[in-house]
Amino acid sequence: MTVTAGWYMALAASLFTIGAAGLLLRRNALVMFMSIELMLNSVNLTFVAAGRELGVLEGQLSVLFVMVVAAAEVTVGLAIIVAVFRNRATASVDELTGLRG
């Protein structure tokens, strides 16, 4: 059995779903953040698989851009999580209940 690009895309779709579920179900900000990273990387896998199958370079190129953007997101995201942790000594989003109505 050959492993075609479709299999990679299916794997990527599963990873994306796992990431989305993790974001919605977990309550620790760091774990939620990791789930977002998982989603972004599953998108990268889709790009590479589709680019390889179609024989165009845009797939691989896009991944480079996405990785840079994800790195920028990490710096800001971790800074925000650290700021919250300093104020409240917790990284659980269940404790963030000041804003509601």
Next chain:
Amino acid sequence: MQDIAFLPIGPEIVLLGAALAVLMVAVTLDLGHRMWAAISFTALALAILLSWAQWIRVDDVGPQLNYGGEGVRTASMVVMDHFSALAGIVVFVVAALALLGAWPLVESLERRGAEFVALALLSIAGLHTMAAANNLILLFIGLETASISLYVIAGIVREQPNSDEAAMKYFLLGSFASAIFLYGVALVFAGTGATSIYGGGVEDFVNGNLLNLLVNGREGVLMAGIALLVVGLGFKVSAAPFHQWAPDVYQGAAGGAVGLMAAGAKVAGFAAIARVLAGAFPLAVDIWAPSVAAVAALSVVLGTALAIAQSDLKRMLAYSGVAHAGFMLTALVGAKAGVPAMWFYLSTYAFQLLGAFTIAAAVSGPRTGASALDEYRGLAARSPVLAATMGVMMLSLAGLPFTAGFVGKVGVFAAAVEAGFLWLAVVGLVTAVAGLFFYIRVIVLMYFQQPVLAEGPGTATAAPEPSDHQRIVLGVAVAVSIGFGLVPWPLLNLVQHALPL
């Protein structure tokens, strides 16, 4: 070696340069916030002029695809057409006023104010990139440049309680939305083999012109991609059911910073939605229009219903923003034909939103997050100017005749009817009438009720006065709301030309 056309990316170059300049000046020279103001407002004025120059250039030579050489399919990243030029003018004018209104906050942040100014300039550059991108990956980069800067801006006043919470919620849900949007880009790429929109890109594929790709039977992937693009952008403009972050973020973020976050992001978000739906997939309109109509109907109903129940002005404006997002999506069910109506609504709504948030910053303080409706009781007796301005904003947001909001609503309903979505126009009309309740309630609070007795600043007995910066913002907001309500034709003629390529 190809010539590089600098005009299409001119505004971005100027703004990014100014952002770096502000940061460098702040760490090397101790000249204070006047220097930052000089740099940032010069850059914004230049960006507005460049956008205007783009409009004139497109008049002369027609729409341009930057770097668009023959046979270089991936090279065309930026498109310069009337759509992107108008988006530039609106985004930069709104952003310049938002930054002006935020200046009391910048002063109060002292040295950290430079970071705020630099981040604001970076986010403004990203916002315009969203409207001018000819490539979905570049659109994503613009989206993230804007969003990541705005996450920090939401939490810029670290000492303020709930500011960090707003930043965290904005960050987690905003990144979630970005990831969904990006997966949409990837699936569109898998379905069409292209990430660019025009010039041998997605649009050509959908139009059936792209014959060199072996992607038969991939319609399903393409459809899923379009759906995810709409969901991701729907998050960014807070359309229901993707709106949950907006009230918390608006309420928690510093009063002076919300105008840029709300008004700027709305303008660029809708420009991006219009570009993707009406620019890239106009011939697939039968496939996406029903789902966009469903989101629009849900947004107007849910936004209006939830706004009625709020006791905080900024939360109320957030939920009313959900309803307004629904009204603008109502116009977009007509694809390209609805874009002018969307532009009129969007460009006037942005000023009203900015005006209302500026008043909230004047009443509750530029650093404070919450702005309880109780603070507005009897405001007319304490600060007649603020109360009168707020009254105009509320009437225009509600869409009463002789205000810009009325002309905008007529336009979007007409566009929906023309596109064959009569039921959507009826739903919009009914909710617009229901929405009168919570807008008028603010006016009743200000003019016909006594303040709750309490002492000290930020309470209902203080007499808040807008700063000079805020006065300018409010003056422009009132002029737009009433001016384009009485004489809408200049803007109506302008937006007729602002179609995506």
